[in-house]
Amino acid sequence: MTTYIEAIRQGLLEEMRRDPDVFLIGEDIGAFGGAFKATDGLMEEFGPLRVVDTPIAEAGFTGLSIGASMMGMRPVVEFQFSDFMSCAFDQITNFAATTHYRLGIPVPVTFRAPTGGGFNGGPFHSGCPEMYYVHTPGLKVVAPGTVYDAKGLLKASIRDDNPVIYLEHKHLYRRLKEDIPEEDYVVPLGKASVKVQGTGLTILTYGAMLHACLAALELLPDHRGAIEIIDLRTLLPFDQETILDSVKKTGKVLIVHEARRTGGIAGELTAVIADQVFEYLDAPIRRVTAPDTPVPYAPPLEDFYLPNGSDVAKVASELLAY
């Protein structure tokens, strides 16, 4: 059984062995193996020019990775927490995202960003920044919710010729364990996965919230067969076809994300659905999300903040009854 974080480590290791142009860069990723140990042992195998420890300089090492990628390398950047991407926001959104459009030069950088709450990390270690990047054309954004996908999407991201934001959910790091194939595989970017089939309600989700949705299913034994759960996996570009096919079948939609509500991806998905398959809709489109606040620290606050299985179950059964 492999953990989510070990799948990431293996993905890095295998890609580095496969392709000498792949290198890792970030804070404390060398001898220390990274704040979450995702790069444990890699410095020993690949040395300090392929596992590059940096000063605290997110804009600096992001820019550096962009420049190296222009030269044909495939940097994998580790942000210690996805919250600190804000310090590199200009480099990511203005340099990385636009270089291919302006110059035709690919920028194959993967930005690994440990994301999400659930461990009392407080306002600056628990964020879900995906929408800042989903709103930035030129980037791709992925958010694995399973061990299999963590490895497969990471490999696909590293091999992709575009800058990819790879959001790994900290809450899943050691909680999630699966048997995954020994042999090399990738999970293609841009493809959602239908986790549970159903005919009465489409639930769209990703990342740690996939597990809140699966938990909701357990709470609704009477609705087996009614609920379809789709793991988006890639948020930009998202898999419109799979989403719309499902909505055409079920006629009802619930979107669940851990990011804050206003301006979250639920809005974008709703816009596409309400434009493309309006006539199929049998109920309001609802969303279960974190509220519009910073992520609070104290357990009762964070518990309140994070959507959970019963929040999802409640709205799901309302929609099914609509």
Place this chain on the structure above:
Amino acid sequence: MTTYIEAIRQGLLEEMRRDPDVFLIGEDIGAFGGAFKATDGLMEEFGPLRVVDTPIAEAGFTGLSIGASMMGMRPVVEFQFSDFMSCAFDQITNFAATTHYRLGIPVPVTFRAPTGGGFNGGPFHSGCPEMYYVHTPGLKVVAPGTVYDAKGLLKASIRDDNPVIYLEHKHLYRRLKEDIPEEDYVVPLGKASVKVQGTGLTILTYGAMLHACLAALELLPDHRGAIEIIDLRTLLPFDQETILDSVKKTGKVLIVHEARRTGGIAGELTAVIADQVFEYLDAPIRRVTAPDTPVPYAPPLEDFYLPNGSDVAKVASELLAY
């Protein structure tokens, strides 16, 4: 007749005279009067401690304004172009936006950001970054589309106790002229304005796109009375009541914004509408927006990129006929 930019200048001048805690800070705003001359003459009246020229240091002067506001001052920051806010993204989204929540200290900073395209400024001088900030609780975001609102919203922003992103549209600076009151007035944050009343279709828009929507109306003389045009004015918090009341009346919605499509505010508005007033909807919710690309420079490209009156008219008449 007052221009949009002169209304901004007057707003600054009057607030500075009214309240000694108001000061301006940014690049080239002193003797030079600002890249767009919004602060022309203010340095002469108020001196260099109230009209503060800075080095090129967006994160620095943003942070500085936050600290000064914690001490009770009311800084008005000028970004030379809204595109350069990306360099201060961490300070805005993590420091300014969270300080009241964490410490109960107000952060009354107004961030003036010249925004939008239409003058062949290319990818880095034409952006519409509003959604990065609409997705950040703790901030307010306003985007005046008229001369009257430019002044009234600016004054309201400066007097507000929260960090406010004030997006002034460069394309309107000298093109828009209106007679505005001599006496002091504010336009309250959070209130939309119904510009044109109609019964068959609600158009939601703001900023320069208000004028594309008004132009569309001229192209559709047969639909007088059918089209309602709402200028959102404040994007965060947006005026849910006015929006929903209108949709209940018309049953059809078109959202028009200059920002890029994916993750734009059309999604958020659609989510609220499709949740709250689903049963009133008689047609798909459509959007006319810029495409998901950087803002291109060459005239034929930028013309293609920017939504215009006939783009709006086309979709509006489709929806009316639906």
Place this chain on the structure above:
Amino acid sequence: MSETALSTHDSEVSPNRDVLLKMLRYMKLHRAIESRLEIAYRQGKLVGPLFVGTGEEAIGVAGAVQLGAKDVIFPSHRDLGGFLAKGVSAEQVFLHYLGRKDGPTRGRDANLHFGVWEHRVGSFISHMAATVPVAAGAAFAIKSRNQAHVVLCYNGDGSTSRGDWHEGLNLAAVLELPIVYVCVNNQYAYSTPLSRQMAVDTVAERASGYGMPVQTVDGNDALAVYRAMQPAIARARGGLGPSFVECVTYRMTGHGAHDPADYVPKEFFEAGARTDPIEQFTNWLLSSSRVSPFDIDAIVREIEAEVETAWAVAEESDYPDGPETLEGVYAD
């Protein structure tokens, strides 16, 4: 890093006995509070991580004791002594760490990420160096209003690699702001030693390009820190502009309580232990007969009681209710 003895030349400016006792008291209180927190951490009573300033107590304290009520301090994430000397109580600290409703952030943030603005203690945010320009802004307000207050801003060696540090220091210099930037150089940023953070030997070299006076001082020598801070604070108060003071010290733990710090050579911890700032300062106070063993005993007993009571109160106090999450995002 030198391991020189305390700078005891009596010719130099010396704080008076009250100030010396205050310094000792806050340094000891700093350590006692964090020792209590370390116990709580091991007992699983702290839900979040823990970062302590053991061995670095002289730096925050020797600066903050020189401040008045209207002077401002922006401490870093290990400068608990700075909070205390500015008037924050042990109880507030514990309430904060335990995420309680009555704590200074109402349970919203963790660690030393808090401020108590009545005492003019600003708040660190996690993003290293973000306070550097913010503190400059507080100094700007003071200057604008033509006041004689000052701002102290503390940051680790690691944060000096960030752009915000550069922009903030430069703004302070160009605008001649009344601020002292204090670098707590504990020679590590998480696992990264100074030599991998910068290609110069001291942070002071890095700070020398901004046009402000720069000093490097032994951060484990409370008196030396006091004496270095004094002219810097006076300069700020006199409207002459900013200064930079590097205090070299030892991070005596892992980065956080979760970190065994295998990457730190044992000689490093030994050197830090030999130059423990509280021990050195106590010895000097005693040997120079500035205070008596009785004075020290009294302080120790007082602190023990304060910490015990504060902890008990904090542990008994209530968490915020879930729905409070939604309150206060905006000022109205």
Place this chain on the structure above:
Amino acid sequence: MSETALSTHDSEVSPNRDVLLKMLRYMKLHRAIESRLEIAYRQGKLVGPLFVGTGEEAIGVAGAVQLGAKDVIFPSHRDLGGFLAKGVSAEQVFLHYLGRKDGPTRGRDANLHFGVWEHRVGSFISHMAATVPVAAGAAFAIKSRNQAHVVLCYNGDGSTSRGDWHEGLNLAAVLELPIVYVCVNNQYAYSTPLSRQMAVDTVAERASGYGMPVQTVDGNDALAVYRAMQPAIARARGGLGPSFVECVTYRMTGHGAHDPADYVPKEFFEAGARTDPIEQFTNWLLSSSRVSPFDIDAIVREIEAEVETAWAVAEESDYPDGPETLEGVYAD
């Protein structure tokens, strides 16, 4: 800023005649292209703004002529000479400025915001100093691959106040990257003179805290720039790490063609005119008999023809079609 004569000590390394002619040619071509653009601007034929490097031509050229095909340059927004000396043609420049389909950005960006990667010319983006860490990344790739190429990265005095500059220079120093950072100190950032950008007299002082060799040189003296760049480039090529070269010059126009620059004292323009880099260099080439008036005439005629033809071709060429807007956001 000194107004010393050209550094003509024959004892110092001198470029050979071919290189001297090349330098003259590219400096003159730089100016001729921009003069043509200024006319176009006045005629309303440039839809966007225009920023020229008149009077600063020596700096880009004297660096770039020392590069091989696989060396990389990241010019700033006035360093047209650097583009040219690396192989970019006048036609490409005009196509770019006019926003044409066949230009290097297919009409997507304006000004000198472009690159031609076949020639290893990277692209500036508007955000000042953003290229500083990016260029370090190109140098990192060279170092990783154990190559002997180098990177030159150009930035204005103004951009050195930004955090990215700090982070980039520091990374280059810590990682010992093969790069030379060149500061085009034209003493203004838009309307802001150096004295309001920094509290030190030279950018070199600001750069001295990173642990790399630093020089300040007269940027209007092409030979002095050449000679300053030479050891810096050699150091990078030899794997010894980065250097910083400040070239002091005069911005001889407003910030852009739209800016009358009333804020610049007339003495400043006079001093810049007296030390015009092309004139000085030409005089020296002639007076030291390194080239003849005939050589210079030939260059002038060649350039005139090149510029005229290039402009004609560019003006005749097609704009992209609107829907091309949608192409190439992603690499596939």
